[in-house]
Amino acid sequence: MSAAIYPGSFDPITNGHCDIIRRIQPIFGEITLLLAKSPKKRPLFTVEERIALAEEALEGVPGIRIAAHDGLTVDYLRKTGVRVIVRGLRAVSDFEYELVMANMNKKLSPGVETMLVFASPEYYYVSSNTVKEVAMHGGSVKDFVPPGVAKALEAKFESR
Amino acid sequence: MSAAIYPGSFDPITNGHCDIIRRIQPIFGEITLLLAKSPKKRPLFTVEERIALAEEALEGVPGIRIAAHDGLTVDYLRKTGVRVIVRGLRAVSDFEYELVMANMNKKLSPGVETMLVFASPEYYYVSSNTVKEVAMHGGSVKDFVPPGVAKALEAKFESR
Amino acid sequence: MSAAIYPGSFDPITNGHCDIIRRIQPIFGEITLLLAKSPKKRPLFTVEERIALAEEALEGVPGIRIAAHDGLTVDYLRKTGVRVIVRGLRAVSDFEYELVMANMNKKLSPGVETMLVFASPEYYYVSSNTVKEVAMHGGSVKDFVPPGVAKALEAKFESR
Amino acid sequence: MSAAIYPGSFDPITNGHCDIIRRIQPIFGEITLLLAKSPKKRPLFTVEERIALAEEALEGVPGIRIAAHDGLTVDYLRKTGVRVIVRGLRAVSDFEYELVMANMNKKLSPGVETMLVFASPEYYYVSSNTVKEVAMHGGSVKDFVPPGVAKALEAKFESR
């Protein structure tokens, strides 16, 4: 069975991520969420918090593993023997970023393929960034993230 | 094993198509090229010619089936039990067309997923349309299509 | 009160059109659907059919007028004294077409303003064209168009 | 009469902003410029300076109010009962950002509509950011901003 990696910051995991995972898991059998330990943008949640929130959100979904990694995604792929990266596409700006990353990854590790799925229409405008911005300003994010993440965002911004 | 459908007009098959098929076949095990019998744009080659050219081009690639279909792609998927559509992405205009089709197909047949792969950089500008235009004006298409297709294009335009 | 024109082919009217009309009517008070009598692309429905389908679909929505016009939209605006054109935006390709039209219309008739609204996510992929294509191939369009339009599409393609 | 909010950083107000305000004011009767008190990007001008520059630039334009706000735009709308947000569109990248914001705002406050107008061609390339960059390097910005803003930019960068 062909496994796949779903890399990202997941800072925090959203309903958009969960929707993509649930849609692609039956295709690939096993999906590894690969969290970037130190993403370029300073994360709001620690890597441990991000893992715990993802675990809670995906409880009961079969075939899911969650791992964290520092460095090039292709290095992780090489180590694990997985050769498919899955990424969600929302907008044209995503498209161009993903095109660059997919080509770069393939050049760095020729056997690697990147496959893309479109975000479902109802999650098209949901991203970790917009969700954090809404929560920071006291807006309700319960339609955009799993309940545990909504609680964690609230706690994070209350304590500020 | 998870099979996939690769739908298109293939009028005619190009090196860009072949590259995508060779890259995704190991992921899905079995790939069915699904030719649209009567694409919106009047095809240059008959459906029989298009099938023969694809067969010749993909000889020796394991796990390939070639079929022709009239009607909605999701109807073919339902009949065969396959639930993954694979499509190649070149440009932003592709992106938007594919987004519409993927959402429409999913609405018409909820279990269906569309997965996208980027064309390799060296085939980014190769499409059936540009290849036909070059051939029509007497330009050489041998870098863009399999040898059998180059010959067929030459014959087609000579006889005009 | 500031009235507005909503021009298009409406060949046929879709749930996406109806959604936009219902959203903008309270803002402008009166909305005139302005059907292009002879759109560039040969229409499937006659202008009388398109008007009847729109009338049925919008029954009960206050402040709606339906008119048909041959020629430049700005000529109709000049005649009626309305100065706002409303258009729905789905994709980036819409964006560029609308940008050209808005600038051209403003140059032809300086007092005219074009205002745009985004299609709701659930209608993002619904257009008269995709709906006609689905119906032509025997797919169900009941989620994309008002009931009267679904029936009319069925009748149109059955009789072929 | 239907009022509208025109939100932004206005750091500082440009001729592009003023053009849009002058074009949409007759449509909505009353326009409230809603300045983000603490925009994501550290502003060059204080909120008081930004308000003063906008007031000077729009002197004599009827129906204009200027307000500053901290938090979600939809919270301000709810408080004031206004339900239309107007935004200017320049480029495709604007398009995607606005699409996300419009959908998010509608989800947070279902009665809210975002309407977009295209920047006039002569202001297509004028933004607060490009204007600040030109001024910082000693270039003349008199064609891009009202006279008071040009003076304020000069003063700001001279004193550095």
Add this chain to the structure above:
Amino acid sequence: MSAAIYPGSFDPITNGHCDIIRRIQPIFGEITLLLAKSPKKRPLFTVEERIALAEEALEGVPGIRIAAHDGLTVDYLRKTGVRVIVRGLRAVSDFEYELVMANMNKKLSPGVETMLVFASPEYYYVSSNTVKEVAMHGGSVKDFVPPGVAKALEAKFESR
């Protein structure tokens, strides 16, 4: 001195074309307008009419030649020894078409370079197609095309 080819249908030449020619002529010294004798889309004007309208429009501009050609642009370049193609860019959709053409031409004739210039903001929305559409509906095109072209368009549509 480095000469350049400016290929197109010029059906008819617009103020946008003339603006680009006037801007690039001093850079390349000699510019050849290369008219496609039989463009994909059926032209409104004959090749002789298109040449005559371009000649009249560019009278007095130094270093201009006008030629017509059937076939691949690179074949004409090879024959004349010119190796630069200049094209105007308006929109993102232009961008992608030009990217495909530039790569294809370079592959067909490795020494050839395509250089692009942006249309001036005031001509951003002016194209042969929009101009013909306005004229066909009786709108005034005098701001978009040279006087001789305006007259020719009027005559063409009157006689219909």
Add this chain to the structure above:
Amino acid sequence: MSAAIYPGSFDPITNGHCDIIRRIQPIFGEITLLLAKSPKKRPLFTVEERIALAEEALEGVPGIRIAAHDGLTVDYLRKTGVRVIVRGLRAVSDFEYELVMANMNKKLSPGVETMLVFASPEYYYVSSNTVKEVAMHGGSVKDFVPPGVAKALEAKFESR
């Protein structure tokens, strides 16, 4: 002979830059690489290092000058009498940034023209930023940059 400026940060120079320079040098005769002394984003290499790396990479290419500049590019052009800026285009997001800059520069200095060339397909995804990111994570960059730059990147990140 018509000279041209090729402005950028060159932090560091990549094979993509070198490819564009080699392609445009025969057209313009003399190309000046104009390094931004203090680009908006804090550079990895000092201006002296960036110049040295560019010099080494372009050794033997005729007609190349390398200069560094602080301030508006048009000020440098005015001083030197050069009136053509050349820029490479990779993606749609480049397109929009370049459109803004080209229009702004032309407004600030009316005689200036910006000409664009497409990056070659094999360098489409190569940029100074992606190269630095790969090198930072210990990936090999030898296919993307000249040998001297690869060595310098390695040294820079080892010493961290």
